[in-house]
Amino acid sequence: MDQYLELQTKVNLLEYHQRLLLKMLSSPNLEFYRMVIENGISEQEVQGFYKLCEDMNMKMAEQKAEGFIHFHPLFSEFLYSLPSKFDVNEVVHSCLGQGLYESLFKEFQKCL
Incomplete structure (x- = not known):
């Protein structure tokens, strides 16, 4: 039974990566998808990443409304929450190359 679950997980990962590859055929600049495939990141991990980005985006918008101009603490929180993969x-x-969460990652780029 354990081998079946492991095999099913691998099949699911391959199917997800295949869907991403098909999207990349028509738009080769999808750099985030390329990174996902190269690092063997699952659909669930990507969904968790998108959720993290949504949360960070909302926090950054709140901080900008409060007059913040530096986002190093938010970047540190992002680093802490980012999965190891x-x-x-x-x-x-x-x-940034794929145009995902541009305002967030433009600020984070300044923190690198």
């Missing part, structure tokens, strides 16, 4: 430099550059 994600390299922060690669994440920032690939998200």
Whole structure:
């Protein structure tokens, strides 16, 4: 039974990566998807990452409304929450390259 679950997990990962590859065929600049595939990141891990980015985006908007101009503490919180499969430099550059959460990652790029 354990081998079946492991095999099913691998099949699910391959199916997810195949869907991303198909998207990349028509738009080769999808750098975040490339990073996901190269690092063997699952769909659930990507969904968790998107949730983290949504949370960080809302916090940054609140901080900007309060007059913040430096976001190093928010970046530190992001680093702490980022799963180990994600390299922060690669994440920032690939998200900017793909146009994901641009305002957030433009600020985070300043913190690298």
